[in-house]
Amino acid sequence: MQKTVVLNVVGLTSSLLEQMPLLSRWASRGQVATIEPILPAVTCSVQATYLTGKLPNEHGIVGNGWYFRDECEVKFWRQSNKLIQSPKIWEMAKSIDPTFTCANLFWWYNMYSSVDYAITPRPMYPADGRKLPDIYTQPTEVRSQIQDELGQFPLFNFWGPNTSIKSSQWIADSAKWIEQRYSPTLTLVYLPHLDYCLQRYGTDLEQIQQDLADIESLCLDIIHFYEQRNTQVIVLSEYGITSVSQPIHLNRLLRENGLLKVRQELGREYLDAGASIAFAVADHQIAHIYINDPDYIPKVYDLLLNAQGVAQVLDESSKKTYGLDHPRSGELVAIAQDDAWFTYYYWLDDTKAPDFARTVDIHRKPGYDPVELLLDPQISFPKLKIGTILAKKRLGFRTLMDVIPLDASLVKGSHGCVSSFSEDWPICITQQEFLQSTAIKATDIYSIIMQHLQM
Numbered sequence: 133m134q135k136t137v138v139l140n141v142v143g144l145t146s147s148l149l150e151q152m153p154l155l156s157r158w159a160s161r162g163q164v165a166t167i168e169p170i171l172p173a174v175t176c177s178v179q180a181t182y183l184t185g186k187l188p189n190e191h192g193i194v195g196n197g198w199y200f201r202d203e204c205e206v207k208f209w210r211q212s213n214k215l216i217q218s219p220k221i222w223e224m225a226k227s228i229d230p231t232f233t234c235a236n237l238f239w240w241y242n243m244y245s246s247v248d249y250a251i252t253p254r255p256m257y258p259a260d261g262r263k264l265p266d267i268y269t270q271p272t273e274v275r276s277q278i279q280d281e282l283g284q285f286p287l288f289n290f291w292g293p294n295t296s297i298k299s300s301q302w303i304a305d306s307a308k309w310i311e312q313r314y315s316p317t318l319t320l321v322y323l324p325h326l327d328y329c330l331q332r333y334g335t336d337l338e339q340i341q342q343d344l345a346d347i348e349s350l351c352l353d354i355i356h357f358y359e360q361r362n363t364q365v366i367v368l369s370e371y372g373i374t375s376v377s378q379p380i381h382l383n384r385l386l387r388e389n390g391l392l393k394v395r396q397e398l399g400r401e402y403l404d405a406g407a408s409i410a411f412a413v414a415d416h417q418i419a420h421i422y423i424n425d426p427d428y429i430p431k432v433y434d435l436l437l438n439a440q441g442v443a444q445v446l447d448e449s450s451k452k453t454y455g456l457d458h459p460r461s462g463e464l465v466a467i468a469q470d471d472a473w474f475t476y477y478y479w480l481d482d483t484k485a486p487d488f489a490r491t492v493d494i495h496r497k498p499g500y501d502p503v504e505l506l507l508d509p510q511i512s513f514p515k516l517k518i519g520t521i522l523a524k525k526r527l528g529f530r531t532l533m534d535v536i537p538l539d540a541s542l543v544k545g546s547h548g549c550v551s552s553f554s555e556d557w558p559i560c561i562t563q564q565e566f567l568q569s570t571a572i573k574a575t576d577i578y579s580i581i582m583q584h585l586q587m
Contacts, residue, residue, distance in 0.1 A: 133225065133228075133229050133231075133232050133317050133318075133585045133586060134317075134364060134584060134585055134586070134587040135315070135316075135317055135318075135361070135362065135363040135364065136317070136318050136319075136363065136364045136365075136366065136581065136584040136585055137307070137318075137319040137320075137321060137354075137358045137363050137364070137365055137366070138318070138319070138320050138321065138366045138368065138581060139321050139323060139351060139354065139355070139365065139366065139367045139368070140179075140239065140320070140321065140322050140323060140368060140369065140370060141323050141326065141347060141351060141367055141368070141369050142175070142322070142323065142324045142325075142326055142327040142369055142370055142371075143326035143327045143330050143369060143370075143371070143372065143373050143547075144326060144367070144368075144369035144372075144558065144559060145369065145372035145555060145556055145557060145558065145559060146164070146166060146555050146557075146559055147335075147555040147556070148326070148335075148344065148372075149164075149559065151337060151341075151344050152344055152345075152348040154348060154352055155348045155351055155352060155367075158352065158355060158561075159367070159561045161563060162561060162562050162563035162564065163561070163562055163563075163564070163565060163566075163567040164559055164560070164561050164567075164570070165559065165560045165567045165569060165570050165571060165572045166554055166557045166558075166559055166570065166571045166572070167368070167369075167557060167558040167559060167560055167572055167573070167574055167576075167577070168550075168557065168571065168572070168573050168574060169371055169372075169550050169551070169557055169558060169574060170187060170188070170454075170455065170574045170575075171418065171454040171455075171456060171467070171548075171549070171550055172188075172194070172195055172415060172416070172417075172418040172456075172548045172549075173370070173371035173417075173547050173548050173549065173550065173558075174195055174196050174370075174371070174415055174416055174418070174500075174547065174548050175196055175240060175370060176193050176195065176196045176197075176209075176240050176241065177193045177194065177195060177196075178370040178371060178558075178574060179193075179239050179240055179241075179370065180192075180193035180216050180218075180241070181574050181575060181577070181578075182368075182370075182574065182577040182578060182581075183216075183220045183221050183239070183320075183578065184216065184218040184219065184220060184221070184578060185218075185221075185575050185576075185577075185578030185579060186218045186575065187454075187455025187456075187575065188455055188456055188458055188461075189451075189452070189455045189456060189457045189458045190217070190218050190455075191216050191217055191218040192215065192216065192217035192218075192458055192460055193215065193216060193241075194420065194456060194458050194460045194461045195413070195415040195418070195420060196208055196209060196415050196500055197209060197210070197413065197415065197499075197500070198413060198420060198460045198461070198462075199405060199413055199420065199422045199460075199462070201422075201459075204405055204406030205405065206403075206405060206413050206498035206499070207495075208494060208495065208497070208498075208499070208500065209240075209494050209495065210241075211240070211241060211242065211243040211252065211254070211268075212241065212243055212244050213241045213242065213243060213244055213245030213246075214244060215241055216241055220245070220246070221234075221318070221578055221581055221582065222234035222236075222246065222247055222318060223246055224582070225317070225318065225582070225585055226246075228586075229317075231317075232317045232318070232585075233248040233249070233314070233316040233317050233318075234247045234248055234249070234316055234317065234318045234319075234320070235247065235248065235249035235250070235307075235310045235311075235314065235316040235318070235319045235320065236249070236250045236251075236252075236320045237250075237251050237303055237306055237307050237310065237319065237320060237321050237322060238251060238252055238253070238303050238321070238322035238324075239320045239322050240252075242268075243268055245270075247270065248270075248314070248316060249269075249270060249271070249274070249310050249314055249316055250268070250269060250270040251267055251268075251269050251274065251278070251303075251306055251310075252267065252268050252269075253266075253267060253268075253285065253287060253290060254266055254267055254268035255287055260525075260528060260530065261525070261530045261531070262525055263287075265284050265285050265286065265287035265288065266284075266285065266287075267279070267285045274310075278306060278309055281309065282302060282305050282306060282309065283302075285299075285302055286298045286299050286302055287299075289302075290324070291328075291492065291494070291504070291505075292492040292504055292505065293492075293504070293505060293506055293507045293535065293536070295325075295328040295505060296325075297325050297343070297346040297347070297350065299324070299325070300323045300324060300325040300347065300350060301350060303321060303322060303323060304321065304323065304350055304353070304354045307319060307321045307354065308354070308357055311357075311358070311361065311363075315361075317585065318581070318585060319358075319363075321354070323347065323350065323351070325343060325346065325347045325350075326340075326343060326344070326347050327373070328505055329343040330373040330545040331373065331502045331505055331543060331544070331545045331546065332505050332506065332543075332544060332545070333544050333545065334373070334374075334375030334376065334544035334545040335373065335374070335375050335545065335556075336375070336544070351367065355367070364562075364563065364564065364584050364587070365562075365563065366560065366561070366562050366580070366581065366584060367560075367561040367562075368558065368559065368560040368561070368577065369558035369559060370558055371547040371548075371557075371558050372547065372551060372555075372556040372557050372558055373545040373546065373547045373556070374470050374471070374545065374546065374547065374551050374553075374556050375471065375544060375545055376417075376470075376471050376472060376473050376543065376544065376545060376546045377471050377472075377541075377544075378440070378441045378468075378469070378471055378472035378473070379472070379473060379474075379475050379540035379541055379543065380439065380440065380441040380442065380468060380472050380473065380474050380475065381474075381475050381477045381478075381540075382412040382414065382419055382421070382436065382439065382466060382474055382475075383403070383411055383412050383414070383475075383476065383477060383478035383499075384477060384478060384479075384480060385435065385436075385439055386408075386410050386411060386412065386432070386435070386478075387478055387480065388480075389435060390409075391408065391409040391410040391411075391428065391432065392408045392409075392410065392411045392478055393407040393408045393409075394478065394479070395407075398487075399484065400484055400485065400486050400487055401478070401479045401484045401485070401486065402486050403478050403498050405422070405498065406424070408424065409423065409424055409425050409428050410422065410423045410424070410425075410428060410432045411478070411498075412462075412466065412474065412476075412499070413462065413476075413498065413499055414474035414475055414476045414499035414500060415474070415499065415500050415548060416473055416474070416500055416502075416546050416547055416548035417467065417468040417472070417473050417474065417546050417547060417548030417549040418465060418466065418467055418468070418474070418548045418549060419462075419465070419466040419468075419474045419499075420461055420462030420464075420465055421436065421462040421463060421464040421465065421466060422462045422463060423462070423463040423464065426463070429447075429463055429464065432463075432464060433445055433447060433464055436464065436466050439466075441468055441469050441472035442466050442467070442468065442469070442472075443467050443468060443469040443470075443472075443549065444466075444467040445464055445465070445466050445467070446464060446465040446466075446467070447463075447464060448463070451465060467548075467549050468546075468548070468549055469549075470549065470551055470552055470553075472546075473502075473543065473546035473548070474499075475499070475501075475540045476497055476498055476499025476500065476501060477538075477540065478498075482538050485538060487532060487534075489536070489538060490508070490532070490534035490535065490536045490537075490538065491532055491533050491534055491535075491536055492504045492533065492536060501536075502543045502546070503536055503537055503538070503539070503540055503542060503543060504536055505543075506536065506537060506542050506543075507535055507536070507537070508535055508536060508537040509537065509539075509542075510537070511535060514535060517535060518533070518535060521533050521535075554571075558574075560572065560577065560580065562580070562584070564583075564584060564587070566580050566583045566584065567580070
């Protein structure tokens with residue numbers, strides 16, 4: 133098979149490509165197609181579709197997280213590859229050519245899979261409350277070897293208020309490291325930098341000009357590296373990000389109508405999903421609405437449909453239209469308008485917000501929280517506060533890194549729905565003539581990668 137690398141430049145669209153003259157010049161030598169997004173257009177669902185050629189109703193990844201009904205818990209950002217319920221592209225390729233090998237570098241569901249080489253974030257959480265940067269790798273020995281040579285994976289530049297190009301640079305360097313030692317047939321590389329600045333600032337070109345230049349330079353460097361090694365390069369993105377101005381608090385709406393329950397712990401409120409009649413698992417611009425009592429489905433449907441910022445509500449029938457008819461999906465699925473997005477917030481008084489609300493805590497929050505990308509503007513000296521908290525942690529004190537605001541209006545970009553404007557859709561770039569049209573479907577990416585491998 134022909135060696136191929138797939139660079140997943142998250143957030144890249146045709147309109148942003150126009151602002152990158154050097155990457156545009158490289159793209160002009162080949163083909164560029166717009167990818168029609170799936171619903172939901174979020175990381176885990178899209179990546180699963182690209183790697184299986186299936187929609188969520190078959191591969192089962194209905195979002196970045198969902199309600200685990202048997203445990204009565206909402207869980208986001210799980211990592212086991214066994215959660216994907218359809219065969220992956222590397223499994224198909226290996227059945228065709230037993231010598232085929234695959235490296236997955238930071239695409240999601242990257243633990244315990246059948247790839248040959250894997251690297252994914254896996255922080256350590258000691259009992260004293262610290263969060264320490266680390267990775268999970270396959271083979272196991274890569275974990276220490278690569279961090280000895282490249283330095284520790286910069287977890288706090290990967291997500292949170294301190295995100296920067298450093299994390300994407302480390303991932304790109306890890307791809308080179310793997311290539312030089314193992315030379316896999318297919319390499320999947322995740323470059324998330326644009327995603328974060330676009331959620332902070334929306335599509336304001338003045339605000340993101342440096343970020344565009346940084347990711348363009350990084351892409352050109354890694355493209356040159358692989359082309360020098362006779363490797364085909366595919367550049368694609370998972371989704372585009374649109375500017376937003378309306379945070380919608382669906383869980384507060386459900387609570388105000390007596391449908392959502394909370395439990396009190398030490399003066400704070402925590403979602404009690406199992407005791408609630410209905411609650412929303414918010415994931416950017418879509419939300420799965422889980423309804424424990426089916427008699428309430430019509431009431432919840434009407435309530436959501438009339439809510440400000442909600443463009444559409446999918447029921448059991450209309451979920452099939454989008455390939456979202458899967459047991460993991462909510463009884464209803466709410467879709468936001470282009471300029472709106474859904475928060476996970478369920479408390480009505482900020483003084484009763486859960487202790488994790490003002491921290492970066494992607495596993496405890498029962499929904500996605502892009503506000504984690506921002507520091508609370510009400511903190512007068514944020515560096516001083518962060519330094520003080522870190523000092524306490526080093527001395528062994530248990531304390532919270534409570535520097536995240538509760539003001540959802542600070543978020544300026546989102547994704548998840550199928551935007552009304554195709555210039556905000558993701559794109560696919562290849563130097564080969566495998567794109568049958570300038571507009572393709574997300575499910576086509578699987579076969580396009582296979583075509584590159586089988587040249």
